[in-house]
Amino acid sequence: MSTFARNAASYSMRRFRRCMPWLAACLFCGMASAATLPLQMVHRIVVQGTAPVRAIVPGPDGTQVYVASGREIQVYDVATGGLAGTLPLPAPVLDMTADGRAGIGYAALAAPARVVVFGLHPLRITSTVRLTDGAPSALLLDAAAHALYVESAAGASLAKFDTATGKRVAALRLEGALRQMATDGRGTLYVANMSHAAIDAVDTARMTRTGAIPLDGCTDPTGLAMDQVGRRLFVACRDGGRAVVDTDMGFAFQQLPVQVHGAVRTVFGFHPFGASGWKGGAFSAGDAPQLTAVRMNAFISYSAAGTYPLDGSCESLALDTAGRGLWLAVAPTSAARSQTGAPVELWLLSETAGASK
Amino acid sequence: MNQRFHLSGVIGCWLLAFGLSLATAHAAMLPWSALQGKTVLFVTGDTPAGAPDDDALVRQHLEKLGFKVKTVDESVSATAAQGMSLIVISSTANAHALGTKFARIPVPLFTWNTFDYPNLGMTGSQLHRDFGVVDPTQHYADSFSVLYGYGANTTSAISKAVGLKPQLFGTLYLEPGTVGWARPGPGGTVIAYFDGMANDKAAVFTYERDASLVDGRAAPARRVGFYLADGNFHLLTAVHGPAAKDPQLRSWAIGLKLFDEAIRWAASQPVPVAPYDPAALSSRIARVAHGRKVLFVERVNAGEGREADEHTVAHLRSLGFDVAIADQTDPPTRAAGMDLVIISGSCSKYKLANKYIDVKAPLISLEGLMSDGLHFSGRDRYVDYGEHGEEKESDDPPDNYLDIVGAWNPMAAGLHPGLVKFTHHPGILKWAAPLPDAIVIATLPNSPNERAIFGYPKGAVMADGFIAPARRALLPFDNPSFDDLTAEGRALFDAVVLWSISGDGS
Numbered sequence: 001m002s003t004f005a006r007n008a009a010s011y012s013m014r015r016f017r018r019c020m021p022w023l024a025a026c027l028f029c030g031m032a033s034a035a036t037l038p039l040q041m042v043h044r045i046v047v048q049g050t051a052p053v054r055a056i057v058p059g060p061d062g063t064q065v066y067v068a069s070g071r072e073i074q075v076y077d078v079a080t081g082g083l084a085g086t087l088p089l090p091a092p093v094l095d096m097t098a099d100g101r102a103g104i105g106y107a108a109l110a111a112p113a114r115v116v117v118f119g120l121h122p123l124r125i126t127s128t129v130r131l132t133d134g135a136p137s138a139l140l141l142d143a144a145a146h147a148l149y150v151e152s153a154a155g156a157s158l159a160k161f162d163t164a165t166g167k168r169v170a171a172l173r174l175e176g177a178l179r180q181m182a183t184d185g186r187g188t189l190y191v192a193n194m195s196h197a198a199i200d201a202v203d204t205a206r207m208t209r210t211g212a213i214p215l216d217g218c219t220d221p222t223g224l225a226m227d228q229v230g231r232r233l234f235v236a237c238r239d240g241g242r243a244v245v246d247t248d249m250g251f252a253f254q255q256l257p258v259q260v261h262g263a264v265r266t267v268f269g270f271h272p273f274g275a276s277g278w279k280g281g282a283f284s285a286g287d288a289p290q291l292t293a294v295r296m297n298a299f300i301s302y303s304a305a306g307t308y309p310l311d312g313s314c315e316s317l318a319l320d321t322a323g324r325g326l327w328l329a330v331a332p333t334s335a336a337r338s339q340t341g342a343p344v345e346l347w348l349l350s351e352t353a354g355a356s357k
Numbered sequence: 358m359n360q361r362f363h364l365s366g367v368i369g370c371w372l373l374a375f376g377l378s379l380a381t382a383h384a385a386m387l388p389w390s391a392l393q394g395k396t397v398l399f400v401t402g403d404t405p406a407g408a409p410d411d412d413a414l415v416r417q418h419l420e421k422l423g424f425k426v427k428t429v430d431e432s433v434s435a436t437a438a439q440g441m442s443l444i445v446i447s448s449t450a451n452a453h454a455l456g457t458k459f460a461r462i463p464v465p466l467f468t469w470n471t472f473d474y475p476n477l478g479m480t481g482s483q484l485h486r487d488f489g490v491v492d493p494t495q496h497y498a499d500s501f502s503v504l505y506g507y508g509a510n511t512t513s514a515i516s517k518a519v520g521l522k523p524q525l526f527g528t529l530y531l532e533p534g535t536v537g538w539a540r541p542g543p544g545g546t547v548i549a550y551f552d553g554m555a556n557d558k559a560a561v562f563t564y565e566r567d568a569s570l571v572d573g574r575a576a577p578a579r580r581v582g583f584y585l586a587d588g589n590f591h592l593l594t595a596v597h598g599p600a601a602k603d604p605q606l607r608s609w610a611i612g613l614k615l616f617d618e619a620i621r622w623a624a625s626q627p628v629p630v631a632p633y634d635p636a637a638l639s640s641r642i643a644r645v646a647h648g649r650k651v652l653f654v655e656r657v658n659a660g661e662g663r664e665a666d667e668h669t670v671a672h673l674r675s676l677g678f679d680v681a682i683a684d685q686t687d688p689p690t691r692a693a694g695m696d697l698v699i700i701s702g703s704c705s706k707y708k709l710a711n712k713y714i715d716v717k718a719p720l721i722s723l724e725g726l727m728s729d730g731l732h733f734s735g736r737d738r739y740v741d742y743g744e745h746g747e748e749k750e751s752d753d754p755p756d757n758y759l760d761i762v763g764a765w766n767p768m769a770a771g772l773h774p775g776l777v778k779f780t781h782h783p784g785i786l787k788w789a790a791p792l793p794d795a796i797v798i799a800t801l802p803n804s805p806n807e808r809a810i811f812g813y814p815k816g817a818v819m820a821d822g823f824i825a826p827a828r829r830a831l832l833p834f835d836n837p838s839f840d841d842l843t844a845e846g847r848a849l850f851d852a853v854v855l856w857s858i859s860g861d862g863s
Contacts, residue, residue: 188599199598201598201599203599210598210599210602211597211598211599211601211602212597212598213597213598214597216414216417216591217414246530246531247598247600248600249530249594249595249596249597249600249606249610250596250597250598250599250600250601251530251594251595251596251597251600251610253530253531253532253591253592255591300531300532
């Protein structure tokens with residue numbers, strides 16, 4: 001860097017960073033990647049029972065939160081933390097999703113494999129759909145398309161159900177170690193596949209695999225979330241890599257290593273902490289006792305925003321779509337659980353006051 | 358002194374080894390399988406902590422392509438390139454520290470170190486005029502403009518491998534970019550320009566081995582200049598997943614493919630060119646001339662040039678061609694069934710009108726002033742085409758030398774790079790400024806932008822978007838020039854004729 005000729009480009013890039021406001025923000029966040037996320041605890045709720053929390057669904061009005069745990073759906077009152085209701089299920093639940101606007105929830109059960117359809121208000125089972133493509137491992141609801149996708153990692157399959165009729169529309173055999181799914185809402189479903197450093201793409205109309213998006217520098221993808229407006233796919237990998245993919249091009253244009261390893265699940269939301277906070281953020285948590293976040297500064301600018309310590313692993317997470325914050329199901333370490341019987345807790349995190357000013 | 362002696366000895370050994378290897382080298386582009394295990398000397402430098410630096414990614418990528426990569430910094434001795442198949446120079450290396458150490462090394466070289474271009478003779482030495490770097494701070498609008506490239510050349514080996522078309526493509530992913538650009542000399546081949554930059558700032562350019570560099574030397578091995586900067590290799594465009602099924606997107610996001618194919622070209626051996634030997638050249642023509650029909654279009658019974666036309670026709674017949682003569686006023690249907698059309702300088706541009714423009718047979722023009730009509734060049738007279746030595750039409754004195762810049766191509770008849778006496782006596786010499794798809798063989802002396810001999814391969818993009826239906830070539834004759842040609846000039850004529858009738862490749 002001792003001569004102009006040597007590094008005019010990098011020299012220019014440094015100047016560029018100083019001059020561009022959004023990039024300056026990006027730089028700030030980049031520097032903060034090892035820092036603590038500016039989050040605060042809003043609510044902390046003890047989950048009943050000892051079973052793992054498989055899924056969290058914030059209620060549409062924010063007053064209640066639904067938790068899939070063990071053989072039941074539990075409903076908690078957010079303000080008091082009290083148990084507001086339970087829905088017993090015939091088998092352990094593996095995943096849950098819901099269409100809050102329609103008041104319908106879906107829970108995937110194993111042994112025998114099936115999806116239980118239930119009403120949110122009142123909380124009751126309305127129907128059961130038998131699954132024939134293997135034990136379910138994940139659900140994804142595309143409410144606008146009236147489609148429920150059921151992934152079976154064990155069965156190496158992906159099945160599509162019509163939520164209006166409950167009928168299985170089509171299924172696709174998908175080899176590999178399947179993890180989280182995401183949809184662009186425009187006919188393509190993406191599946192994190194740990195068996196190759198790539199994201200599988202599926203045409204949901206034909207239920208055919210239409211290719212894979214490679215992820216150089218992001219190995220073992222597990223977490224996946226979609227920004228359907230910016231058409232960005234946020235990928236979290238077990239090796240700590242984070243990638244942002246332009247799905248129009250199938251091109252991972254940003255790599256943001258966060259140094260937090262382990263399998264995770266990922267959620268994305270615009271204004272996750274309300275209108276005055278972040279423009280957007282993708283949050284990932286799982287095996288490691290840390291929450292990580294990729295902050296959206298602009299549609300072409302993302303940065304590793306830092307980490308937030310957890311008391312244990314994260315069994316599930318969800319964003320409140322009304323911007324009230326991020327829900328996490330935090331399980332104490334197995335040692336702590338065996339010694340003290342510490343329960344799983346629901347945490348609602350929001351941005352620290354003034355952090356985005 | 359000892360160092361200099363040692364270096365020249367090393368170069369001599371390389372040249373010997375290189376020359377011996379030519380006998381078995383016939384491919385312009387080796388298949389990827391043939392490049393597995395080839396060695397790359399990757400020359401890099403330090404960047405400050407946190408500054409963009411994709412050198413590690415580049416190394417990984419080269420290894421993924423099958424190369425064995427040895428990374429060194431700019432202080433490396435030139436002897437480190439010994440035995441290497443390719444030198445790759447990153448922009449992170451200090452161009453001043455690099456100096457000219459690799460300039461004479463007969464190992465192919467691929468670089469995105471823009472400031473090192475002059476050291477290597479790939480451009481002139483003046484920043485902002487001959488080469489430059491666009492960055493988002495000083496050139497904010499241009500930093501978006503450079504995200505768009507334009508396929509300048511469609512017929513080179515790299516262009517064909519990429520499927521480059523005369524249209525826009527995405528160079529880097531959609532962020533304001535830092536890139537290097539260059540204005541290579543006439544011996545270089547511009548593969549792609551940056552869009553919106555007056556079509557004269559090359560994004561990707563090459564020099565074939567033996568092509569003339571800007572500093573007058575012949576390229577000791579293949580050279581490639583590429584538009585990258587320190588930290589944007591990872592932004593080279595590519596398309597995957599469902600988007601890859603869209604042919605439009607596939608031909609748009611070709612940045613990485615362009616990089617790969619340019620690397621492959623650089624690491625491949627050039628096709629050897631037969632050395633200068635007029636007799637051997639005549640023999641080669643004679644072998645293919647028998648039964649070939651040539652239409653020689655002239656002003657029948659012309660005044661000036663009549664004898665030269667007769668002698669040209671006689672020469673072609675002596676080579677074995679079946680030559681028919683057409684008057685400039687004859688209909689272009691005379692070209693039907695012909696294997697080659699030659700338009701004499703005795704023809705009147707005005708009377709010939711637009712005949713033979715789209716003739717399916719190869720065509721050689723012996724009249725540079727017809728270059729606009731034939732789509733050889735633009736239409737701005739004395740800017741896009743013109744002549745030297747015409748008393749009333751040129752400020753330039755008569756001349757009888759040409760500067761060979763494309764010695765690597767058979768059209769150069771095996772002549773060495775540099776000045777060659779074309780005619781015995783100074784006279785009128787014509788020139789034109791062809792598009793980047795043309796293979797430039799010679800310029801007028803001291804006028805690198807005035808190209809005297811060039812050829813368009815079949816399918817090349819010519820002026821006005823015209824696509825060459827077959828090969829097209831220009832020789833810089835004036836009406837009587839043929840009779841005044843030196844042996845070298847005659848060899849150039851023969852070599853251009855041979856190239857023109859020799860198929861569709863470049």
